[in-house]
Amino acid sequence: MLVVDRLIKKHQTRAPFQIASDLGYIIISCPLYNVRGFYQYMKRNHIIYLDESLSYEDARFVCAHELGHSLLHRGANRIFMDSRTFMVGSKYEREANLFASCLLVDDSELVDLAYCGLTIDQISNELSIPKPCVEARLLK
Template identity: 50%
Template sequence: MYIETKKLADKLARNHGTRDPIRISDDLGYILINTPLSGIRGYYQYVRRCSIIYLDTELSDEERSFVCAHELGHSLLHKNLNRIFMDTRTHMVTSRYEIEADHFAVELIYSDDDLCEYTDCTFDTVARSLGISYSLAEYRMRSLRQ
């Protein structure tokens, strides 16, 4: 999945001239809705041929960007999955899809060039500097070295 998320993120950034997931979502014609969400930071919905990303109004700008990239990842990688149904009506483990969307988000937001200055840093330092989890910093820095 690494190759797929990396290629897709780089292609989107190249085609849209930006790594800003909000601008890319706008360019793709997605509807972005900022609304109070109880207990979740965002979600993606595909209704009547419309892609909609809901973002919690309590998010900081950095969180909003990451959550938008994460939901954009769901829309591109898992468009035909109904995660809400899977979570509430089945016993399927959906964490794999969440991890893939997180990986897509860090691939989209942080280019290889952006991360060159961190090559000698610990994963913890990268995580704190970028405001992401340790596991995402580890994933992204390992993918940079491949």
Template identity: 45%
Template sequence: MEIKAKVRKLVRKYKTRNPFEMINGMNAILVLCPLKGVRGFYQYFQRNNIIYIDEALSDTDKAFVLAHEIGHMLLHKKSNAIFMDTRTQFKTTRYELEADKFAMELLISDEFLEENSYYTVEQISRMTGYPQKLIELRLNN
């Protein structure tokens, strides 16, 4: 299923775009903890979906990281990106890009973009708190 369609279905089901509200209804465990050099990661362990997020991040960054990791949970459930990054030559760039697209599709609605279509990417970036690179990714979806 296409990312946009998956997000639309989730938003309809949970009646929110807030990943913190959404995660409560999902079969997932959210762990806020101190992480060194990593903003967050997703782990599928013994049939449990576990998402770890660095507790030191800003609220905006926590929301993005959670949405990104939900993307991994729904798009790449059994892919162990940490293992692939550290133990194999497999490139995980595609998985990360898909999770970024998923996160931005979830966090920024089409309606928001339509209402603010006269603003530049830089201005939308400042309004939302997300980097320009991610805003451009969302606009190109």
């Protein structure tokens, strides 16, 4: 994913918290109900909200996912689309998941684990990325 490659090259890291900080994003950890995280652009501030009950690994993935929304779907008003239209946001969610998994895990690392004979579940656990993201990456 070209946008991810450029981001990694520019920031010299795959760490989503570091990249978000470098970009001037505000990260807020707070209680969220039925949501693991979300991105908001308000008054010229980029804000990523993360549910405070997430493990570090889950928070890292959710931060990368929300970073993906902020960079890939800048003009989209997801809250409006979800509550006022029949447009399905699943395309945006798949794109943000792919962004997050590409940011967190290099292709070669993923392929190496697959060649070692690990199952998709084992790879998912080893890399701390959701199983559907592993499947999508291995099938692309």
